[in-house]
Amino acid sequence: xxxxxxxxxxxxxxxxxxPILHIIAYITWRGLPVILSNGLSFFTxxxxxxxxxxxxxxxxxxxxxxxxxxxxxxxxxxxAMLAAIFSIEFPNHVLTRAVRVASRSLLEVATVLIGMLxxxxxxxxxxxxxxxxxxxxxxxxxxxxxxxxTELALLSVPRTYIEAAYSLGMKRSQVVFYxxxxxxxxxxxxxxxxxxxxxxxxxxxxLFTAFGAYSVIFGGPLEPASxxxxxxxxxxxxxxxxxxxxxxxxxxxxxxxYLSVFIIARILVREVKY
Amino acid sequence: MVSPAIEVRNLKVRIxxxxxxxxxxxxxxxxxxxAVMGPSGSGKTTFLKVLNRLIExxxxxxxxxxxxxxxxxxxDMNVYEVRRLxxxxxxxxxxxxxxxxxxxxxxxxxxxxxxxxxxxxxxxVRWALEKAMLWDEVKNRLRDPPWxxxxxxxxxxxxxxxxxxxxxxxxxxxxTANIDPVNTAYLEDALxxxxxxxxxxxxxxxxxxxxxxxxxxxxxxxxxxxxxxxGPTEEIAINPREDVTRRFLRGEI
Numbered sequence: 001x002x003x004x005x006x007x008x009x010x011x012x013x014x015x016x017x018x019p020i021l022h023i024i025a026y027i028t029w030r031g032l033p034v035i036l037s038n039g040l041s042f043f044t045x046x047x048x049x050x051x052x053x054x055x056x057x058x059x060x061x062x063x064x065x066x067x068x069x070x071x072x073x074x075x076x077x078x079x080a081m082l083a084a085i086f087s088i089e090f091p092n093h094v095l096t097r098a099v100r101v102a103s104r105s106l107l108e109v110a111t112v113l114i115g116m117l118x119x120x121x122x123x124x125x126x127x128x129x130x131x132x133x134x135x136x137x138x139x140x141x142x143x144x145x146x147x148x149x150t151e152l153a154l155l156s157v158p159r160t161y162i163e164a165a166y167s168l169g170m171k172r173s174q175v176v177f178y179x180x181x182x183x184x185x186x187x188x189x190x191x192x193x194x195x196x197x198x199x200x201x202x203x204x205x206x207l208f209t210a211f212g213a214y215s216v217i218f219g220g221p222l223e224p225a226s227x228x229x230x231x232x233x234x235x236x237x238x239x240x241x242x243x244x245x246x247x248x249x250x251x252x253x254x255x256x257x258y259l260s261v262f263i264i265a266r267i268l269v270r271e272v273k274y
Numbered sequence: 275m276v277s278p279a280i281e282v283r284n285l286k287v288r289i290x291x292x293x294x295x296x297x298x299x300x301x302x303x304x305x306x307x308x309a310v311m312g313p314s315g316s317g318k319t320t321f322l323k324v325l326n327r328l329i330e331x332x333x334x335x336x337x338x339x340x341x342x343x344x345x346x347x348x349x350d351m352n353v354y355e356v357r358r359l360x361x362x363x364x365x366x367x368x369x370x371x372x373x374x375x376x377x378x379x380x381x382x383x384x385x386x387x388x389x390x391x392x393x394x395x396x397x398x399v400r401w402a403l404e405k406a407m408l409w410d411e412v413k414n415r416l417r418d419p420p421w422x423x424x425x426x427x428x429x430x431x432x433x434x435x436x437x438x439x440x441x442x443x444x445x446x447x448x449x450t451a452n453i454d455p456v457n458t459a460y461l462e463d464a465l466x467x468x469x470x471x472x473x474x475x476x477x478x479x480x481x482x483x484x485x486x487x488x489x490x491x492x493x494x495x496x497x498x499x500x501x502x503x504x505g506p507t508e509e510i511a512i513n514p515r516e517d518v519t520r521r522f523l524r525g526e527i
Binding site (some may be wrong): 158162164168273 | 356364
């Protein structure tokens with residue numbers, strides 16, 4: 001009976017991770033050869049014209065992803081972390097309750113609506129799609145993730161360390177920044193990593209904000225831009241074989257970026273043992 | 275009687291509407307070891323945390339009465355100034371897990387500006403670790419994280435951390451409840467030496483009657499949020515006046 005149960009559990013577990021393994025394997029199978037056969041130019045070139053045989057490169061999408069993810073992180077992480085610290089320090093404050101509700105709702109909102117919001121607030125008034133609008137949309141996508149994970153990580157710091165810190169005569173801000181945040185650093189890094197990968201993988205918020213642009217590598221923050229998932233989405237549905245090839249290669253790059261964010265976060269931030 | 279380091283008058287503490295301390299008044303003489311003993315739930319820990327106003331971290335706490343430390347009313351003082359008068363050691367060893375052994379001790383000194391140079395800081399850290407009787411065991415691995423130490427060593431590290439603030443008064447909340455007899459003996463020796471050599475006033479909360487008898491000069495017996503008996507340790511050990519104290523000393527409550 002026990003053995004049967006174990007077998008069942010293992011079987012279900014395998015079933016659960018099968019789709020993930022399938023995605024990884026399939027994208028690697030379709031994407032890796034694209035990169036191998038095109039070499040470095042795959043990363044540095046513009047996409048080729050549709051009449052050409054060669055696919056060209058994903059440079060605009062890569063540059064856009066790097067720019068928009070980076071700037072979105074710069075906006076979202078400090079904001080969300082400070083909000084989370086505020087929530088922990090003033091758990092009964094009106095603002096804390098408001099932030100919690102807002103953050104929880106943001107997690108549930110379809111990200112395409114976040115794109116629409118920026119479209120209405122920024123793109124329509126200025127009359128142009130911009131990389132910066134994309135960054136803002138991605139930042140809004142990231143905020144609830146960073147906030148939620150930061151709050152969880154800070155809450156999991158044992159009370160006794162906080163008491164010890166106060167007993168040394170530390171001020172509230174010193175307790176937060178010398179003790180609580182440092183002990184929770186792994187959890188904070190995990191939150192940032194999850195939010196960054198989330199932003200890197202988003203297509204919907206960029207549709208009405210960054211829009212996509214493939215004629216230059218990166219036109220600047222105030223010009224339209226592309227991103228890896230956006231390019232995959234836009235190219236895979238075209239009938240052009242060379243663009244579809246680019247989309248597969250781009251998918252593989254996205255996959256590798258995903259994994260490296262988590263690995264880098266693990267290496268950079270050591271776990272605090274107690 | 276020696277002049278009081280701590281003077282408490284009509285102290286009452288309510289937490290979420292429940293009376294934890296009911297009219298406590300006492301004096302703790304300077305440079306003595308005072309044991310606050312009593313069964314679990316008698317208000318000992320709460321009393322200790324009132325002294326350095328750590329109790330104010332608890333939600334829904336109401337404190338009334340007067341607490342004077344070296345003649346100063348602590349409720350009139352800046353809360354951080356109050357806490358800097360005291361070093362505190364907790365029931366569960368809680369060295370900061372993200373800091374090395376050295377930094378655990380140094381942080382108290384840094385926060386309180388005890389040392390002005392790197393060299394002075396080194397000296398304070400060494401002094402504190404020696405006073406906590408831990409120096410010989412850790413002097414070659416000051417950069418190690420604290421989890422490499424045993425529980426008893428961690429507790430002595432916490433004592434060193436508290437001492438590095440150069441506090442006038444040391445508060446200990448059942449410091450040996452979670453450590454072995456050998457480490458308990460080390461810690462108790464350290465406390466006696468601190469009172470003798472450094473004139474530190476020590477208040478130790480304990481629910482172990484034997485510990486109170488071993489280390490203290492004075493005993494304050496708490497029961498149900500009140501002081502039922504207090505006096506020099508020998509007197510209370512030989513001839514307790516109250517039945518509650520007698521039963522506590524016999525280990526019945």
